[in-house]
Amino acid sequence: MNQEKINFNAGPAALPATVLQQAANAVLKYKNTGISILELPHRGPEFLEIIEESKALVKELCEIGDDYDVLWLQGGGRMQFSMIPMNFLSTGDTAGYIDSGHWAAEAMEYGAYYGQIQVMGSSRATHYNHLPEWPSDIPNHLKYLHITTNNTIYGTQYSDIPKVNVPLIADMSSDIFSRKWDYNRYDLIYAAAQKNLGTPGVALVIVKKDMLSRISNHLPPMLNYKAQVHENSILNTANVSGVYISLLMLRWIKEKGIANIEADNNNKAEILYKAIDESKLFTGYVQNPAHRSKMNICFTAKDKETELAFLELCAENNIIGLQGHRSTGGFRVSIYNSIEVASVRTLVELMKKFETNS
Template structure:
C-alpha cells in the first residue's frame, strides 16, 4: 500500500528531488564525494549556494534592494535575531498575534527590547484572523506578522494588503506557495522544512537598509555580518541548502509560484469541500474567511470518533493527520510538494468514513 503523509513539518519533499539526491548521494557530479563532504569554500558548493540565492530571487521577484541570507537555528532563532538587530533605542516593536508562533515571536521580543502586541485574535481562540486596522506610528521599530498559522489553520488571504515602513513576516509555512510583492516587506524569514526543503536552513530576505552594524549584537547573530560574508560567516548547513536548491529548481520546472498557488487552491478545495458538504459531521476549526491553503484543520463530534478516524485512516495508508494538542482534531498539511492525488485520497476517505459512521 502506498503511504500518504500530511505532517505539519518536516514534511514531504518532491519525489523528483529525493530521486536526484539519491543518485548524487555518493558521487556529486562526478566528484566522487557527497556534497556534504565538499568544502563550503570550494567551487562545487559555492555554485550551489549562489544558484539557490538566484533561484529565490527569480521565483519571488526579489528586488536588488533586498539581500538573501541562508542561516541556521530555524524561525525560532529569528524570533530573537529580529529584535536584537532591529529595535533601536526609543523605538517599540509591534506584533500582530494570530497564533502560537506569533505569540512566541512576541514573547522573545519582550525579553530583548521594547515590544507591544497591537492586534490579537486570541479572543476567538485563533479561529479567525483579526481585523487589520493598525495605523503605523513614528515610534514603531517594525510591525511583525505571521502569514500562515500551522496549528490553527488560518492564513492571511492577501500578503500585499499590509502597509508599514518596516513590515516583517514569518512565512515559514507558506513561502513559495503564492506570489506577493517582496518590496512591501523589510524582512521575511522562513524555516525551510515546509515549502523550501529539509530542516536545518532558514531563508531570510532582508532590505539592505536594515543591515546596520551594532557592537551590541554578537557577530553570529548579526544580519550585517552574515550579509557581508554571503551567508558563509560560519560553516553553512551544506546539505540542507543543496536540497533547498533542488526544491527551488523543482518549483521552477513546475511553473513557478503562480502555478504553486493554483495547485494549492485546488488541493485545499477538495478537502474543504468534504468538510463543508458533510452537514456538520466534520467541523472546520478556522472560519471560512480565514482558512489556510497550507493547513486544513477540522474536528469530529467526539473523541471516540476522532480516535477511530485516525485508526482507520492509517489502515488506509494515510498518516500525519493528528491535530496539534492545543486544538485537537485533525490537521492536513498540504504544502507545495504534497500531490493532488494525496488530497483526493483523503477527501474520498473522509466521505467514506462519514457514510460509515454518520447518522
C-alpha cells in the same frame, strides 16, 4: 515491502519524489566530485555554486532586485524570532507584532527580551480561530511590524497584506512560494525550510539592504545580519546538504511555476474544505472562508472516539500526518506545494466512506 504513504505532516513535510531522488543520488556522490554531498566542503567552489544559484533563484521567484540580500542561516524559525529584535530593537525601542497564532505569539515573546512590544491585533481570546482585525493606525515610531502570514496550528492565513508605513517583517515559513505574492512590500522575510522549502536545519532570510543600515546594536557576528551577508552565509560551517536540498526545491518550484502551484493549492483547499463543510462528522476550526489557510486545514470530529477511529482508518490506508497539534487536537492536513491534488482526493474519498459507515 512497505507501501508508499501519503504524508500530510506539517513539518518536516513531504518532498517531491524528484527532489528525493536527486538528493539520494547526491548523498552517494555529488556530481563529479567523487564524494557525497554530506562530505562536501562548505568553503569549496561546489558549495559556492550552490549558494549563488539558490540566491539567484530566490530573487527570481520573489521578483525582487539587488536591493535585497539572501541568506541561508541555521537555527530555524526560533533563531529568527531572536535575531530580528537583537538586530533592530534597542532598550527603549518599540516593535509592533500581530498576534495571530502560536508562532506569532512566540515571536512576540522573544521580541520582548530586547525591547518594548506593542500588540497591534490579537485573536488569542477566541483561540486563534480567526485572523485579528488589521490595525487601522500603525504608529510611525515602531521599529518594525512583525506578522505571520500563515498560522500552521490553527489554520488561518492572510490573503492580502496592506501597505504599511514602518518596516514590515514576515514569517513565511509555511506559505512561501505557495502563491503569487508581492514580496517587495517586505523589508525582511524569513522561512524555516521544512515546510515548502526543504528539510529542517536551515532557514531562508531575505532582507532589504536598507534594513542592514538600521542595525545599531553591538552583536556577535553569528547573530548579526550584516556580518552574515558579508560572509555570504558561510560565517561558520554551513548546513551544506540542507541548503542543497533547498536548491533542489527551488528548481522544482521554478519548473512547475508559481501560477501552477497556486492553482493546485487552491484546488486542494477547495476540495478538502468542501468535504468538511458538507460533513456531519467533521467541523472546520476556522469558519470564516476569508481567513482559512490553504496550507494547513484544521478540523475536528464530533467526539474523541470518532477522531481516533478515523486516524486508525487513515493509517490502515497509508495516510499519515493528520493529527492536530498537541495543543489543539483534532486533525490538521498540511497540503504544502509538494502534495498532489490526487492525494487530497484520496483523503476526501476516505472521509466520505468513513462517514457513510459511521
